[in-house]
Amino acid sequence: MCNLYRMTKNAAEVAAWFDAEVGAEGANFAEEVYPGYPGLVVANGAARAMTWGFPLVLKGAKGQPLKPRPVNNARADKLETVFWRDAFAQRRCLIPLTAWAEAQGPKGRMTRTWLSLPDAPLVAAAGVWRHSDTWGDCYSMVMTDSVGTDAAPVHERMPVLLHPADHARWTGGTRQEALSLCRGWASPLAIDRTDQPWAKGAAHQPGLL
Known part of the structure; x- marks a missing residue:
């Protein structure tokens, strides 16, 4: 799972990178994004603020x-299941x-391992979004198996990363075309194993469906 990025x-920089409009003027974003907090997405041709998740x-006993x-x-x-289909x-x-x-390491002492594309200032992960009465517009990150990728020794799943040539196919292609992009990243990844505590700054118990 990806519970921190x-x-x-x-x-403005994101909008320029993706040739999109700026739809998030004045919005504040932390460099580290956690579930339940605002993040930046590119949707309908604009860089917009949405809640991650x-x-x-749920109901109590x-x-x-x-x-x-x-x-x-x-x-x-x-x-294609009910929760995500629409x-x-x-x-x-x-x-x-x-x-x-x-997160890597023994329970209670887990540390952060960061993964990125070497020498790439930005990369697009595949996402889906919707409007909610609870948090307004919100988004979720699409995850796939990491088998056969540089990420595999770190975690069994990884975000679906998109080549620039595939951006339009993900956002505007058919469901079948989009599903064909849901594969592990075959190119090299930079892996930075740190001594930063995993729990630092975390405020929510995230989820995967």
């Missing part, structure tokens, strides 16, 4: 509503990032 560019509304949980990762093999068919987006992190 880094985005070091502002909305589809809200999953007595039927009382609980605080919604952000479902921030969508498994590629589940995109967003996948009609609202696919690009999620700009400079690196993503995975």
Whole structure:
């Protein structure tokens, strides 16, 4: 799963990179993006602010509503299921990032391992989005198997990363065309194993469906 990623560019820089309009003027983004917090996506030709994670509304033992949980990762093999089907068919987006992190190490002492594209200031991860009454517009990152990629020793799943030539096919192609892009990144990845505590700054229990 991807439960933390880094985005070091502002909305104007992202818009220029993706040849998109700036639709997020004045929005504040932290460099480190966590589930349930705002991030930047490119949707419908504009760089826009949305909340990372589809809200999953749960109830307690007595039927009382609980605080919604952000479902921030969508498994590629589940995109045609009820939870994701409409967003996948009609609202696919690009999620700009400079690196993503995975937790490694023994329980209680996990540290951050960052993965990125060597010498690439930005890369687009595949995403889906929708409007919610709870958080407004929100998005989720599409994940696929990492088997056979440089990410495999770090985690069994990784974000679906898109080559620039595939951006339009992901956002505007057919479902079958989009699904064909849901594969591991075959090119080299830069892997930075740090001593930063994994839990630093984390505020939510994220989810994968």
